[in-house]
Amino acid sequence: MKGCTSDAMSGDADPHALRHxxxxxxxxxxxxxxxxxxxxxxxxxxxxxxxxxxxDGAGTNEAHIALSVVIPALAPGNAAYLAFARxxxxxxxxxxxxxPARSGVAELHWSGELGLxxxxxxxxLVALLRQRFAFARDARWSVSLDWRVAHDETLLDTLVLxxxxxxxxxxGAAPTQRLDDIGGGTRSSALSPDVGEQxxxxxxxxxxxxxxxxxxxxxxxxxxxxxEYGAGPCGPRGxxxxxxxxxxTLQTLDALIAARAMRIRLQTxxxxxxxxxxxxxxxxxxxxxxxxxLGIDDYAQRDDPLVSAQRFGRLxxxxxxxxxxxxxCVVPLGPGAIGATADTYFQHLEEVPSVxxxxxxxxxxxxxxxxxxxLSADDAIRxxxxxxxxxxxxxDRQAIELxxxxxxxxxFANEIRVLRRCANAGLLSLEDDFIETTDAGRVRxxxxxxxxxxxxHLRHTWLRSLAGxxxxxxxxxxDH
Numbered sequence: 001m002k003g004c005t006s007d008a009m010s011g012d013a014d015p016h017a018l019r020h021x022x023x024x025x026x027x028x029x030x031x032x033x034x035x036x037x038x039x040x041x042x043x044x045x046x047x048x049x050x051x052x053x054x055x056d057g058a059g060t061n062e063a064h065i066a067l068s069v070v071i072p073a074l075a076p077g078n079a080a081y082l083a084f085a086r087x088x089x090x091x092x093x094x095x096x097x098x099x100p101a102r103s104g105v106a107e108l109h110w111s112g113e114l115g116l117x118x119x120x121x122x123x124x125l126v127a128l129l130r131q132r133f134a135f136a137r138d139a140r141w142s143v144s145l146d147w148r149v150a151h152d153e154t155l156l157d158t159l160v161l162x163x164x165x166x167x168x169x170x171x172g173a174a175p176t177q178r179l180d181d182i183g184g185g186t187r188s189s190a191l192s193p194d195v196g197e198q199x200x201x202x203x204x205x206x207x208x209x210x211x212x213x214x215x216x217x218x219x220x221x222x223x224x225x226x227x228e229y230g231a232g233p234c235g236p237r238g239x240x241x242x243x244x245x246x247x248x249t250l251q252t253l254d255a256l257i258a259a260r261a262m263r264i265r266l267q268t269x270x271x272x273x274x275x276x277x278x279x280x281x282x283x284x285x286x287x288x289x290x291x292x293x294l295g296i297d298d299y300a301q302r303d304d305p306l307v308s309a310q311r312f313g314r315l316x317x318x319x320x321x322x323x324x325x326x327x328x329c330v331v332p333l334g335p336g337a338i339g340a341t342a343d344t345y346f347q348h349l350e351e352v353p354s355v356x357x358x359x360x361x362x363x364x365x366x367x368x369x370x371x372x373x374x375l376s377a378d379d380a381i382r383x384x385x386x387x388x389x390x391x392x393x394x395x396d397r398q399a400i401e402l403x404x405x406x407x408x409x410x411x412f413a414n415e416i417r418v419l420r421r422c423a424n425a426g427l428l429s430l431e432d433d434f435i436e437t438t439d440a441g442r443v444r445x446x447x448x449x450x451x452x453x454x455x456x457h458l459r460h461t462w463l464r465s466l467a468g469x470x471x472x473x474x475x476x477x478x479d480h
Contacts, residue, residue, distance in 0.1 A: 021317060022318065023319050023345045024379065024382065024387070025379065025455050027345070030372050034370055034371050035370060036367065038344075038346075043098040043099070043341065045341075046328050046342065047328075047342045064105060065106065065107075065328050066108070066325070066331070067105055067108045067330075068318075068330050068332050068338060069111070069125075069337065070334035070336050070348075071084075074116045087335070087368075089128065092333065093365045094368060095332075097360065100328045100329050101329065103328055104135065105133045107139065107142075107323060108141045108163075109142045112144075113146070114145055115155070119155045119158040122158050126163070140165070140323075141163045143168070146169075146171070147225070150169050150211045153218065156214070156215060160218055160220060166222040166223075167220045168225065169225040208227070208256060209256050209258070212225055213260075222262040223262055225264060225265070227264055227265065229249045229275065230268035257289045260301075262301050262304055263298065263301075264286065264300075266279065266282055266283075286299045292310070294391065295315075296390055296445045298322060305324055310392060317390070329341045335349070335351075336349075343375045344373065344374050346370055347372060348369065349371065351369060378454065381406065382452050384400060385412075386449045389452070390445060393436060393441075394436040395436075396434060397435065412452070415451050419451065422451075426440050
């Protein structure tokens, strides 16, 4: 492929901009033509999903796998749980037909509606997974939990006793009723009586530090959270661009730091740069408090294992988030779950076929519907570049050339022209074989990654300004 020139900076592309780049391409471009035959081919050529190596993986075998379990919104009652458990068991049987999915488990991640699953459903699902899989002694168990049900101490205790050590509190709609309905209605006990008069983001800020502290008292080794900033999709009317518009966000961040949140992810639903001043203020406060930037939106305390992995360029982007562990594949379980091998991403459809497809292990199994994406050579090159920039904040051009047999300056000739504009604007430095972001560039890291993104909307105002005559930082930050 030496001498090839990328065509990513020409023509039309999907209008949706990527932000986190955990999957590249993102799931919006997965295709239904990806079927079981395609999955078989991917499992047949599995190589470890990893960075350049492991830094904290003593005792971790690269032949191990990661499990990503998604809990759907369940109707109340035991019948709903039994139907869900049957689907998980079918998914397990389906994937374990192939050797890679039979390996020991080094990582387990849960997400979805655990509040509806409840404590008893959680314990039963953990028992099912332990029955079906062998877990490594030092396996990492993590869970993403809606903050509105994180007050449920029975659920927290069950998660800790089951083996979960890492908890992330995220926003989302509050469940109205759980499977086992422990302690009555969840919403009324989760929020104060006057929360109904506040916006959802204000309520979240009011509860998050307290819930982080509560989770820590229940024994989670690491408690992180998602902190939203900005006042909405486009912000309130009458607010001047560039003015901080959520005066409680900095105070909430201070409270989260005081509660010793291990990881904090900054998130906004606004796509305009007039919330940039607020983001800059939050980032400055995090840096002043000793937090280290891990990715586009992720920050962690210095003693977090992911920080050690990043220091050696060994962070791994998996569909469920950042990791420091090499695994053969990510096996998805549950509706909407995303799996991955080194060169493929695939997702379970919400619905399953109504007719069992085959007999596996002596019983009829309903195979999950699939869609996915097999990376082309160009996709693989771009993923390497984007994820290095997103997690390590630099690109080693020589390493990319050796790994993919290309001439970087030829292959990315169009992108380098844009990068020079970024360098003039103070967003990055171009020195010899390294492209490295500056502090200002890290605030706009998603945009810098987007320069190498073949599928991003190429007529974006921000990219047009870079390709034009802009020379100072301000014009680049006026419109996102």
